[in-house]
Amino acid sequence: MARRTRIAQLLFVTKSGGTYTVSGWVRSIRVSGDVAFIVLNDGSNLSGIQLVLERSRLPEFETLCRIGTGAALQAGGELTDSPAAGQRFELRVTDVSVVGDAAPDYPLQKKRHSFEYLRSIAHLRPRTNTFGAVFRLRSRLAQAIHRFFGERDFLYVHTPIITASDCEGAGELFRVTTLPPNSAPRNEGGEIDFSRDFFAQKTGLTVSGQLEGELFAQAFGDIYTFGPTFRAENSNTPRHAAEFWMIEPEMAFADLADDADLAEEFVRFMCLFALEACGEEMAFFDQHIEKGVMERVHSVAEAEFVRMDYTEAIRHLEKAPVAFQYPVHWGLDLQTEHERYLTEQVVGGPVFVLNYPKDIKAFYMRRNDDGRTVAAMDLLVPKVGEIIGGSQREERLDLLERRMQELAIAREPLWWYLDSRRWGSSPHAGFGLGFERLIMYLSGMENIRDVIPFPRTPRHAEF
RNA sequence: UCCCCAGUAGCUCAGUCGGUAGAGCGGGUGACUGUUAAUCACCAUGUCCGUGGUUCGAGUCCGCGCUGGGGAGCCA
Numbered sequence: 001m002a003r004r005t006r007i008a009q010l011l012f013v014t015k016s017g018g019t020y021t022v023s024g025w026v027r028s029i030r031v032s033g034d035v036a037f038i039v040l041n042d043g044s045n046l047s048g049i050q051l052v053l054e055r056s057r058l059p060e061f062e063t064l065c066r067i068g069t070g071a072a073l074q075a076g077g078e079l080t081d082s083p084a085a086g087q088r089f090e091l092r093v094t095d096v097s098v099v100g101d102a103a104p105d106y107p108l109q110k111k112r113h114s115f116e117y118l119r120s121i122a123h124l125r126p127r128t129n130t131f132g133a134v135f136r137l138r139s140r141l142a143q144a145i146h147r148f149f150g151e152r153d154f155l156y157v158h159t160p161i162i163t164a165s166d167c168e169g170a171g172e173l174f175r176v177t178t179l180p181p182n183s184a185p186r187n188e189g190g191e192i193d194f195s196r197d198f199f200a201q202k203t204g205l206t207v208s209g210q211l212e213g214e215l216f217a218q219a220f221g222d223i224y225t226f227g228p229t230f231r232a233e234n235s236n237t238p239r240h241a242a243e244f245w246m247i248e249p250e251m252a253f254a255d256l257a258d259d260a261d262l263a264e265e266f267v268r269f270m271c272l273f274a275l276e277a278c279g280e281e282m283a284f285f286d287q288h289i290e291k292g293v294m295e296r297v298h299s300v301a302e303a304e305f306v307r308m309d310y311t312e313a314i315r316h317l318e319k320a321p322v323a324f325q326y327p328v329h330w331g332l333d334l335q336t337e338h339e340r341y342l343t344e345q346v347v348g349g350p351v352f353v354l355n356y357p358k359d360i361k362a363f364y365m366r367r368n369d370d371g372r373t374v375a376a377m378d379l380l381v382p383k384v385g386e387i388i389g390g391s392q393r394e395e396r397l398d399l400l401e402r403r404m405q406e407l408a409i410a411r412e413p414l415w416w417y418l419d420s421r422r423w424g425s426s427p428h429a430g431f432g433l434g435f436e437r438l439i440m441y442l443s444g445m446e447n448i449r450d451v452i453p454f455p456r457t458p459r460h461a462e463f
Numbered sequence: 464u465c466c467c468c469a470g471u472a473g474c475u476c477a478g479u480c481g482g483u484a485g486a487g488c489g490g491g492u493g494a495c496u497g498u499u500a501a502u503c504a505c506c507a508u509g510u511c512c513g514u515g516g517u518u519c520g521a522g523u524c525c526g527c528g529c530u531g532g533g534g535a536g537c538c539a
Binding site for chain 2: 035112120231325
């Protein structure tokens with residue numbers, strides 16, 4: 001096939017002239033007497049390009065007027081200034097071929113569709129304006145994440161997808177097994193004998209790469225993971241999916257304050273990146289998805305991130321002139337309503353809540369000297385609440401083992417994790433960030449199913 | 464998993480007091496020398512989510528189920 005020019009690249013020129021070939025899919029076709037207009041989009045940008053087809057120049061004009069919305073087209077012609085409003089340039093077509101026609105029952109109409117309907121045709125929705133913008137943003141953000149950590153000499157580590165450690169309490173695991181479901185071998189007690197499974201033990205899909213990440217941090221200093229994560233929770237909300245991507249940096253020789261500094265720098269970097277590198281998409285979100293999203297993202301990038309102790313946060317909530325559904329007291333895990341009140345009403349911007357009661361946090365978090373809190377942090381932002389959760393990890397073997405005992409977490413399966421505290425254990429800290437929640441935050445999209453190409457949620461694994 | 468709401472044409476929805484189904488968009492056909500979700504005219508389209516019940520009669524009322532959405536919990 002003829003060499004094609006990406007439409008985004010083509011429209012980047014400063015003046016008309018020159019002949020080009022573009023390939024893409026028909027978004028709209030308008031016929032008016034002896035001239036027809038086709039908006040062709042190749043996914044490289046939002047606008048696409050207007051093709052101008054003239055009866056006098058194209059012998060196949062009549063047939064071309066009958067192609068359907070959604071058809072694949074390759075068109076060559078001259079780039080000219082457009083005499084009409086709506087676009088700067090257009091392509092005056094001299095040569096065109098219908099690569100793949102589209103029948104009139106093409107499900108994407110030239111009108112607004114509900115996100116619910118578009119989810120049912122997830123194989124076609126990337127051809128819409130909204131999902132084009134979402135997935136271009138997603139792709140660029142993914143690359144920006146590597147850039148952020150790469151520039152800071154963080155080592156990118158691929159932690160395992162299949163894992164045997166399920167003792168983090170981070171959520172239900174999807175089981176990975178090759179045992180036959182109906183005739184799995186049993187032991188004497190009648191239970192399934194996983195010693196005869198593929199890995200000779202019970203295994204599942206990872207719920208977090210953190211524990212393995214810590215091991216690499218104890219060798220490379222600063223590391224990060226960025227990969228798929230799985231939770232078999234029956235969560236039916238716009239913010240949860242069974243398969244999502246998580247970013248987990250981990251730093252050796254670092255404490256909770258260093259951790260918060262990194263998180264702040266990271267969020268600021270992503271906000272600025274979205275505004276600068278995805279301007280067309282952000283403008284689209286601002287206009288069609290969430291009015292004011294650009295201003296919101298901009299203000300977060302500019303804001304000073306407040307740091308507040310959990311105990312102080314509770315004091316603020318206790319004297320809040322609002323009736324919370326969950327009454328506030330020290331020891332309570334903050335609910336979404338509390339988090340949003342803190343970031344939206346008390347602070348009016350991003351806020352780190354630090355040093356939570358130990359009983360509401362995970363076993364690996366470092367015990368503070370007061371004996372009742374741990375060095376944990378959550379970053380709360382307006383509109384969504386928690387966007388980042390992290391902590392300084394317990395690097396003292398005796399305290400870690402004692403905590404595991406208190407929580408009845410078996411030590412044997414985590415012998416390697418405990419070993420990292422035995423030789424050259426250093427204070428270290430890290431955090432976890434759900435990639436999709438970052439995309440939602442930056443785009444204003446309100447449902448996680450609409451920022452994942454083919455989302456996996458309870459009862460949904462099609463496509 | 465719990466609570467609330469919804470399910471009617473391809474899509475988005477209306478449907479009054481229970482009386483046998485409509486609009487806009489999309490699609491088809493035609494008109495139109497430059498359109499911008501083009502415009503204008505004409506045409507076609509229904510398992511009213513399923514199931515059981517109440518009733519002379521159910522899209523409409525009631526029970527159960529399924530599906531979707533929102534909220535909560537869990538969390539990222």
